[in-house]
Amino acid sequence: MTKSKSFFSFLYNNEVRAFLFQVMALLAIVYFFYSAIDNMFVNIESRGIQTGFGFLEAESGFDIAEYLIDYSPTSSNLTVFYVGLINTIVVSIVGIIFASLIGLIIGIARLSNNWLIAKLAGGYIELFRNIPILLQILFWYNIALISFPHPRKSIEFFDTVFVNLRGIYLPKPIAEDGFIWVLVALLLGFVLKILMKRFFKKKHDDVGIETHTFGYSLLLIIGLPVMVYWALGSPLYFDYPALKGFNFRGGMSLSPEFLALAFALSVYTATYIAEAIRSGIESVSKGQKEAAQAIGLTRIQSLKLVILPQALRVAIPPIINQYLNLTKNSSLAAAIGYAELVSTFAGTVLNQVGQAVEIMLMTMAVYLTISLFISLVLNIVNHRMKIKER
Amino acid sequence: MAVFEQQATKKPPIYQIGIIHWIKENLFSTPINSVLTLFALYFLYLIIPPLADWIFFDATFSAVPNDQCNKEGACWSYIRENINLFAYGFYPSEEYWRPLTVLGLVIACVLFTRLMGTYEYKFKIVIAMVVILPVVAFFLLYGGLGLEVVETHKWGGLMLTIVISVVGMIASFPLGIMLALGRKSEMKIIRFFCIIYIEFFRGVPLITILFMASVVLPLFFAEGVNFDKLMRALIGITLFQTAYFAEVIRGGLQAIPKGQYEAADAIGLSYFQKTILIVLPQALKISIPNIVGFQISFFKDTTLVLIIGLFDMLAIVGLSSSDQNWLGNETEGYVFVMIVFWVILYSWSRYSKTLEKRFNTEQEHQKA
Numbered sequence: 001m002t003k004s005k006s007f008f009s010f011l012y013n014n015e016v017r018a019f020l021f022q023v024m025a026l027l028a029i030v031y032f033f034y035s036a037i038d039n040m041f042v043n044i045e046s047r048g049i050q051t052g053f054g055f056l057e058a059e060s061g062f063d064i065a066e067y068l069i070d071y072s073p074t075s076s077n078l079t080v081f082y083v084g085l086i087n088t089i090v091v092s093i094v095g096i097i098f099a100s101l102i103g104l105i106i107g108i109a110r111l112s113n114n115w116l117i118a119k120l121a122g123g124y125i126e127l128f129r130n131i132p133i134l135l136q137i138l139f140w141y142n143i144a145l146i147s148f149p150h151p152r153k154s155i156e157f158f159d160t161v162f163v164n165l166r167g168i169y170l171p172k173p174i175a176e177d178g179f180i181w182v183l184v185a186l187l188l189g190f191v192l193k194i195l196m197k198r199f200f201k202k203k204h205d206d207v208g209i210e211t212h213t214f215g216y217s218l219l220l221i222i223g224l225p226v227m228v229y230w231a232l233g234s235p236l237y238f239d240y241p242a243l244k245g246f247n248f249r250g251g252m253s254l255s256p257e258f259l260a261l262a263f264a265l266s267v268y269t270a271t272y273i274a275e276a277i278r279s280g281i282e283s284v285s286k287g288q289k290e291a292a293q294a295i296g297l298t299r300i301q302s303l304k305l306v307i308l309p310q311a312l313r314v315a316i317p318p319i320i321n322q323y324l325n326l327t328k329n330s331s332l333a334a335a336i337g338y339a340e341l342v343s344t345f346a347g348t349v350l351n352q353v354g355q356a357v358e359i360m361l362m363t364m365a366v367y368l369t370i371s372l373f374i375s376l377v378l379n380i381v382n383h384r385m386k387i388k389e390r
Numbered sequence: 391m392a393v394f395e396q397q398a399t400k401k402p403p404i405y406q407i408g409i410i411h412w413i414k415e416n417l418f419s420t421p422i423n424s425v426l427t428l429f430a431l432y433f434l435y436l437i438i439p440p441l442a443d444w445i446f447f448d449a450t451f452s453a454v455p456n457d458q459c460n461k462e463g464a465c466w467s468y469i470r471e472n473i474n475l476f477a478y479g480f481y482p483s484e485e486y487w488r489p490l491t492v493l494g495l496v497i498a499c500v501l502f503t504r505l506m507g508t509y510e511y512k513f514k515i516v517i518a519m520v521v522i523l524p525v526v527a528f529f530l531l532y533g534g535l536g537l538e539v540v541e542t543h544k545w546g547g548l549m550l551t552i553v554i555s556v557v558g559m560i561a562s563f564p565l566g567i568m569l570a571l572g573r574k575s576e577m578k579i580i581r582f583f584c585i586i587y588i589e590f591f592r593g594v595p596l597i598t599i600l601f602m603a604s605v606v607l608p609l610f611f612a613e614g615v616n617f618d619k620l621m622r623a624l625i626g627i628t629l630f631q632t633a634y635f636a637e638v639i640r641g642g643l644q645a646i647p648k649g650q651y652e653a654a655d656a657i658g659l660s661y662f663q664k665t666i667l668i669v670l671p672q673a674l675k676i677s678i679p680n681i682v683g684f685q686i687s688f689f690k691d692t693t694l695v696l697i698i699g700l701f702d703m704l705a706i707v708g709l710s711s712s713d714q715n716w717l718g719n720e721t722e723g724y725v726f727v728m729i730v731f732w733v734i735l736y737s738w739s740r741y742s743k744t745l746e747k748r749f750n751t752e753q754e755h756q757k758a
């Protein structure tokens with residue numbers, strides 16, 4: 001018995017259907033982009049906006065409060081882009097360092113057997129993670145503005161650190177010729193330390209004699225650079241800030257915007273890092289600790305060899321994700337005017353030039369690159385930390 | 391010969407029971423712990439008294455003008471005088487009943503859903519409510535059909551915060567499901583576009599998307615087509631949240647055992663039947679705790695609309711404290727908004743914890 005086939009029966013074939021559906025979707029997407037871009041060109045023309053990346057060469061014409069590379073109002077818009085990018089990276093790195101430190105302390109304190117400490121840590125987490133980050137940034141900025149004094153009435157610490165409305169002024173270290181050798185010595189110290197560690201580990205594996213290397217390590221990492229530093233006759237001096245006229249000259253300064261942003265980002269992200277660390281430590285089963293004790297490991301050994309490697313496997317991926325979130329949240333500086341990428345380049349330059357499409361594309365590309373880079377790191381870390389099964 | 395004599399029962403030593411024992415065990419068990427406890431107490435002593443003075447004891451609660459406030463403490467009369475601004479923005483005061491009615495309707499619907507219990511048509515009724523309620527709410531808030539029209543640039547305060555977060559949630563949910571299914575689909579082109587979309591929106595900060603929506607989006611439409619600022623912000627937020635929802639739901643999809651898909655194929659269900667009857671109910675149920683978690687973080691993100699010039703509750707602080715009569719009250723404003731956000735977010739996250747627990751026990755029942 002043959003089944004009668006109508007002409008359209010091929011439409012019931014799953015593969016044909018999938019193919020047709022995809023072609024239709026593709027056409028719809030292409031049409032959508034085509035009409036959007038077409039409209040865009042019409043609109044851009046009718047509004048008299050220029051196109052292309054020529055604006056990057058033009059003079060920016062405005063001043064930026066904080067920059068780490070040479071910048072003046074006569075610099076190009078491309079320089080503004082770099083200034084913003086570097087400031088984004090600086091505030092992110094500072095935020096990541098402090099968020100990790102605070103998060104580590106709070107995460108461990110949360111598991112403390114001291115009731116008061118555990119409750120305080122819990123309170124910290126509940127308090128700061130339930131307030132929007134933008135609100136925290138604005139709040140701390142406001143606190144900094146109302147509590148820091150006028151430059152003439154600066155708060156001084158030992159005549160070297162000054163705090164006032166314009167920010168915190170610190171002595172600036174300036175390296176003379178030869179300082180590079182101190183850094184080389186530091187690097188050498190690290191390399192030697194690793195080699196030494198390896199040597200003694202091999203010895204331990206071979207003959208079972210353990211050597212405590214902590215003292216030697218300290219000597220190599222701190223002693224060696226200090227010796228080189230003295231031998232070269234201290235090739236480093238400090239430029240101290242001093243009040244000249246209405247403002248401070250010399251030294252280096254951290255603006256209230258930077259301080260508020262870095263502080264809020266660290267405090268907020270630390271709550272998530274603390275939770276990640278806590279859940280990491282809690283994920284190690286009690287049996288592991290008891291087994292470590294049973295085979296006679298000391299507390300430090302059991303922590304180092306048994307508990308931490310397992311806890312980190314759980315804790316590190318979410319922590320890296322939080323680093324990415326912190327970097328993305330640094331863009332909220334636009335609300336208080338810290339000169340990072342979004343507030344300078346996607347803010348001031350966009351307002352002056354008006355080429356929204358190009359500028360937004362460049363800004364988004366930066367963040368996409370950062371986030372792709374971090375997910376790459378995350379993948380590598382995940383791969384290396386995978387449980388090795390034999 | 392010794393005779394046994396019953397001795398009176400001794401009470402346990404004082405340091406083994408009650409509050410003293412508890413303090414010893416939990417606060418002073420080791421020297422290090424004792425030091426830590428004292429340190430923490432000193433820290434609390436440094437923080438709490440000045441804070442309490444500022445908030446309560448030196449604060450001005452009565453409705454007085456700014457210059458009569460005690461400057462040692464908080465000037466809460468600023469909040470008192472501006473409370474309507476914080477709640478509704480510039481919404482005309484004679485129309486306040488409209489947002490309140492919407493709020494009442496939402497609460498009534500939630501209660502009604504609870505009351506229905508395991509009623510047969512509960513699911514359909516809930517779907518109907520989710521579709522009808524936003525339409526009614528929009529009509530009430532915006533106006534038309536005899537009600538006076540209130541343009542969206544007059545919306546503000548907590549009302550705007552809630553509108554943005556609820557619209558974002560409702561709109562991005564079905565889109566997120568579609569994207570998640572697309573990313574799991576076997577059709578390569580569909581999968582490709584879904585991956586590009588998700589990774590793009592997850593890779594950039596929300597603020598750049600809001601900028602994009604407010605300055606670039608208008609360029610994409612033909613001349614004459616124009617959305618107002620709120621609409622553009624809503625589009626940006628929805629696009630952003632969709633990508634995150636898609637990933638959460640994908641997590642749920644991946645957690646379903648392969649046998650479920652195969653069984654659905656085996657009994658001859660079509661793709662749509664399989665998805666709607668077998669896959670989604672299970673996937674969504676697994677994702678519920680994570681979905682609530684993301685809703686919480688999206689609620690925090692709504693504050694970002696202030697950067698593109700909408701007057702949500704946070705933006706009202708800057709606005710009202712630059713008013714000539716209330717200069718210099720930013721701190722009070724920020725603290726007030728913090729308290730409002732904290733109360734909402736804390737109770738929400740508590741709720742999500744109980745959801746998580748409920749879900750976990752159910753799973754254990756199934757295992758047993």
